[in-house]
Amino acid sequence: MPRTVHSVCALDCPDACSLLIDIDEHGRGSRLRGNPAHPVTRGFLCGKVARYLEHEYSSARLLHPLRRTGTKGEGCFARISWDEALGEIAARLQATSVEYGSESILPYSYAGTCGLLNYGGMSNRFFHRLGASRLDRTICSTTGMAGMNDALGHRYSVEPEQFRHAKLIIAWGANIMGTNVHLWPFIVEARRNGAKFYTIDPNQNRTGKLSDRHYAIQPGTDAALALAMMHVITCDGLEDRDYIERHTLGFSELKERVRDWTPDRAAQLTGIPAKDIVDLAREYATTRPAAIRLNYGVQRSERGAMSVRTIALLPALTGAWRDPGGGVQLSTSYAFQLNRSAIEMPELQRSSPLGREARMVNMSRLGEALNTVNDPPVKALVVYNSNPAAIAPDQNAIRQGLRRDDLFTVVLEQVLTDTADFADIVLPATTFLEHTDIYTAYGHYYLQLARPVLTPAGEARSNQDVFRLLAARMGFTEPCFQDTDDDMIRAALATTHPHLRGITLDALEQHHFMRLNIPDPFLPFAEGGFGTPSGKCEFRAETLDYTPPVESRNGDASLAARFPLELISPKADDNMNSTMASRPENDAHNGCLTLHPADATARAITTGDTVRVFNQRGECTLKAVVDETVARGVVCARSTRWPKLASDGNSVNFLTSQRLTDKGGGPAFYSCLVQAEKIL
Ligand SMILES: Nc1nc2c(c(=O)[nH]1)N[C@H]1C(S)=C(S)[C@@H](COP(=O)(O)OP(=O)(O)OC[C@H]3O[C@@H](n4cnc5c(=O)[nH]c(N)nc54)[C@H](O)[C@@H]3O)O[C@H]1N2
Ligand SMILES: Nc1nc2c(c(=O)[nH]1)N[C@H]1C(S)=C(S)[C@@H](COP(=O)(O)OP(=O)(O)OC[C@H]3O[C@@H](n4cnc5c(=O)[nH]c(N)nc54)[C@H](O)[C@@H]3O)O[C@H]1N2
Ligand code: SF4
Ligand SMILES: [Mo]
Numbered sequence: 001m002p003r004t005v006h007s008v009c010a011l012d013c014p015d016a017c018s019l020l021i022d023i024d025e026h027g028r029g030s031r032l033r034g035n036p037a038h039p040v041t042r043g044f045l046c047g048k049v050a051r052y053l054e055h056e057y058s059s060a061r062l063l064h065p066l067r068r069t070g071t072k073g074e075g076c077f078a079r080i081s082w083d084e085a086l087g088e089i090a091a092r093l094q095a096t097s098v099e100y101g102s103e104s105i106l107p108y109s110y111a112g113t114c115g116l117l118n119y120g121g122m123s124n125r126f127f128h129r130l131g132a133s134r135l136d137r138t139i140c141s142t143t144g145m146a147g148m149n150d151a152l153g154h155r156y157s158v159e160p161e162q163f164r165h166a167k168l169i170i171a172w173g174a175n176i177m178g179t180n181v182h183l184w185p186f187i188v189e190a191r192r193n194g195a196k197f198y199t200i201d202p203n204q205n206r207t208g209k210l211s212d213r214h215y216a217i218q219p220g221t222d223a224a225l226a227l228a229m230m231h232v233i234t235c236d237g238l239e240d241r242d243y244i245e246r247h248t249l250g251f252s253e254l255k256e257r258v259r260d261w262t263p264d265r266a267a268q269l270t271g272i273p274a275k276d277i278v279d280l281a282r283e284y285a286t287t288r289p290a291a292i293r294l295n296y297g298v299q300r301s302e303r304g305a306m307s308v309r310t311i312a313l314l315p316a317l318t319g320a321w322r323d324p325g326g327g328v329q330l331s332t333s334y335a336f337q338l339n340r341s342a343i344e345m346p347e348l349q350r351s352s353p354l355g356r357e358a359r360m361v362n363m364s365r366l367g368e369a370l371n372t373v374n375d376p377p378v379k380a381l382v383v384y385n386s387n388p389a390a391i392a393p394d395q396n397a398i399r400q401g402l403r404r405d406d407l408f409t410v411v412l413e414q415v416l417t418d419t420a421d422f423a424d425i426v427l428p429a430t431t432f433l434e435h436t437d438i439y440t441a442y443g444h445y446y447l448q449l450a451r452p453v454l455t456p457a458g459e460a461r462s463n464q465d466v467f468r469l470l471a472a473r474m475g476f477t478e479p480c481f482q483d484t485d486d487d488m489i490r491a492a493l494a495t496t497h498p499h500l501r502g503i504t505l506d507a508l509e510q511h512h513f514m515r516l517n518i519p520d521p522f523l524p525f526a527e528g529g530f531g532t533p534s535g536k537c538e539f540r541a542e543t544l545d546y547t548p549p550v551e552s553r554n555g556d557a558s559l560a561a562r563f564p565l566e567l568i569s570p571k572a573d574d575n576m577n578s579t580m581a582s583r584p585e586n587d588a589h590n591g592c593l594t595l596h597p598a599d600a601t602a603r604a605i606t607t608g609d610t611v612r613v614f615n616q617r618g619e620c621t622l623k624a625v626v627d628e629t630v631a632r633g634v635v636c637a638r639s640t641r642w643p644k645l646a647s648d649g650n651s652v653n654f655l656t657s658q659r660l661t662d663k664g665g666g667p668a669f670y671s672c673l674v675q676a677e678k679i680l
Contacts, residue, residue: 001025006035006512008450009049010118010432011576012111012140014295014331014443015182017041017049018513021433021453029053029433029454038513040160040182040444048574055431055580056454060415062428063458072403075421075644082459082469085425090473092408092424093130096380102131102353104379106361106369110139112385112579113463115437115450116343119385121488122467122481124344129476131352133378136362136665139392141331141442143666144299147308148330150540150663151316153531155334156524158291158327160444164189165325168287171199172311173222173297177206178573180295180443190325196287198280200225201297202568203594203636204629215280216631218271219566220301220549220671225277226310227546228266230258232281233317239285240319247528248316250539257541269546269554271631285318289326296330297570302549302671305663310544316537321525329443335516336440336447337499342491345480364667365658367394370401380408384429384463389418390578391640393656393667396618412466414457417578418644428460435462436485438492438508445516447500449489449508464488549671551657553633563615563673565599565635569652570670572638582642590641590651593622593676599633600626603677610679613637615672618654621647621679635676639669 002024009017018038022031032052036043055061065085070076096104107127113119127134136142148155163169163186176183191197199211200222208214217225233239234255244251263274263281270277284290292314298307312328320326341347349357361369361378366388369378378401392398402409402422411423420426434456439448461469464485471481483491489505501517508514525537532538548554552566572590575581581590593611595603605611609624613635622637630636641651659668 005453008439008448010113014180016441061457066426072422100376100379103133104376105132106378108383110386117437118463121343122464126467128348131354133361136360138364138665142664143304143661144308146664147305150309151312157329157332162325166190166289166291167195168290169197170292172294174293174295175207179571202634220552221270222298222307223310223546224266224269227261228263229281231261233285243319248537253541254539289323290320292328294330300670302668304661324521331442333442337497338492339495366392367397382410384412387417387419387578394658395654430456430460430462446513448513551671551673563675567672567674568670569639578640587645590638592625594625594636596632605678611676613676615674620650
């Protein structure tokens with residue numbers, strides 16, 4: 001019988017859409033659409049996932065376990081049975097643990113699925129019990145989290161639904177049309193009611209083109225802009241005295257600190273004219289409600305935590321938190337106070353051969369982990385929900401590691417990615433339409449449940465199932481390895497936190513999505529309540545500062561002389577990180593480098609030319625697009641290409657570095673100096 005059922009988009013996107021899927025009489029999915037009943041999805045999907053059934057039924061899907069037959073990276077495999085695959089993996093992990101210590105085993109995973117169970121449920125239990133190294137999952141957002149914590153203590157954000165009330169909306173390093181499109185209708189509504197919409201971004205992308213004003217900031221200089229805005233606000237006396245007195249600490253020191261952050265000084269660094277900085281600051285301070293949508297672009301530069309922190313202090317200065325539609329939104333995820341340790345069970349480490357907490361390995365420095373870490377060296381790598389041979393920085397180092405003959409690599413994947421090409425064993429993985437999971441969100445406040453709605457492709461299995469089976473093979477007898485998905489969901493929901501009150505598995509089953517038990521509207525800091533020791537927003541002015549990224553025009557002068565272009569590699573509209581980046585039309589787009597006409601002319605480059613982009617770490621070949629969507633000295637290429645589809649097998653992540661940001665251990669993807677030349 002044809003029917004329509006519910007699901008949830010599991011991709012790593014703030015919107016976490018509620019989906020409806022039409023299933024035909026043969027049990028095949030025929031159409032995906034947004035659930036009109038969900039207050040943020042509002043009945044539509046992005047272009048990527050509207051076409052997700054092409055991926056679901058693609059001939060590229062992996063259907064059975066594979067064992068490598070060629071050299072590492074070549075991508076030649078032969079079919080094996082699950083029994084053989086699991087037996088071989090268990091034996092190799094066991095032997096590695098005995099010979100080199102259990103910490104020589106490294107799990108590597110990220111957010112291929114955002115479902116809590118398949119993101120890190122049974123897999124974490126398994127690796128904790130094994131005593132494997134723990135992965136510090138820093139690749140995306142930890143820098144920004146550190147900045148928000150420093151500013152606010154509690155990382156709460158303005159709700160998307162409240163943006164409709166704003167009179168000024170600033171997208172600050174946030175490509176809303178591309179990466180967070182379900183916020184857009186609320187912005188449209190606000191603008192219809194007279195709101196102004198501004199963008200602050202080194203790249204004038206689709207969102208910037210639709211703005212009332214675009215500020216073409218130079219990469220990594222956001223803290224300087226925010227400090228100068230504070231200068232204008234405090235010099236002009238535009239701060240909210242009452243809010244400051246009641247809910248903040250350290251205002252007079254802040255005022256003193258920003259005294260020399262004149263708009264002229266910031267103009268030199270940011271490339272934004274001083275007069276524009278003055279106007280922006282005045283308008284921000286005098287317009288209510290004023291919302292800042294700060295996405296993750298800002299925190300991918302070397303001083304990203306300081307930038308995020310400084311920006312996130314602005315609404316406390318102007319009292320913007322008081323109003324529905326006022327404040328800052330970076331991520332809403334902090335409000336989902338689920339019982340994660342009940343899912344992950346870190347206490348299992350005590351029953352591991354280690355008998356203690358295992359070491360942490362920062363995923364942003366995988367190259368270093370595979371090549372130079374020696375206490376013990378990484379001898380086995382188990383990858384799931386991630387494609388490190390495409391998305392992680394400094395690919396020459398990563399591939400040198402992945403090619404090692406003494407490294408045993410297992411990859412759980414839906415398709416044969418660049419990473420899977422390096423595997424000894426590949427295991428076919430289900431998609432989110434094929435397994436159970438629960439979903440938090442980082443762009444709204446609804447918790448969701450999804451049941452499998454389609455039959456798994458071939459012999460594909462969920463991560464949950466694979467790690468249950470591996471646990472049995474390894475002889476782990478703890479009853480927690482028998483837990484069903486539903487047992488684990490119930491455990492996650494078993495918490496006394498007020499936000500989860502009334503949310504049970506049964507209720508989720510019935511409603512599909514449920515709003516967290518938070519006030520409506522949710523005004524987290526309208527009456528103070530910051531998560532700092534004092535409960536106030538603490539400016540701590542003495543620690544506020546701006547330092548240019550080493551890899552920037554104002555950073556290391558000798559590097560900038562050799563590699564004078566600042567490369568940013570923001571998200572592509574039509575793929576999700578490297579997921580679906582193998583579509584030919586996406587690859588064509590991801591294979592482009594945008595240059596400013598002045599930089600192009602100086603290198604005799606015109607649109608359509610093939611260019612070699614290089615620095616001290618590597619090189620890649622891209623097609624030039626010459627236009628003014630980037631400022632002089634900035635070049636832009638979309639992330640994240642499948643390297644194996646490029647003519648030279650390389651991508652921009654052969655150029656990016658393993659240098660970490662100022663706080664949170666995140667990668668400085670967008671602080672990357674390069675040179676470009678035409679290939680004749
Ligand atoms: N279509 C699509 N959607 C996605 C993704 C995707 O790959 N494709 N990825 C998902 C993921 S994993 C994430 S983390 C989110 C990220 O969502 P966003 O943070 O919105 O995306 P980014 O492209 O990382 O960065 C946002 C913007 O920051 C700009 N930027 C770069 N450097 C600077 C800087 O120094 N200062 C300022 N002010 N701006 C800067 C970039 O040009 C970009 O336009 O999107 C999610 N949604
Ligand atoms: N240059 C540059 N590099 C970047 C970025 C950038 O802006 N510029 N952005 C960074 C950011 S923000 C992020 S979050 C990372 C993203 O990096 P990743 O989290 O690695 O994201 P994807 O590239 O989408 O790879 C996810 C993989 O998981 C697989 N997958 C999906 N669901 C499942 C499942 O249920 N089970 C299993 N086993 N596999 C599954 C998909 O097929 C896909 O190949 O990239 C980072 N890399
Ligand atoms: S990728 Fe984002 S916008 Fe697209 S369907 Fe998934 S959650 Fe919605
Ligand atoms: Mo991300």
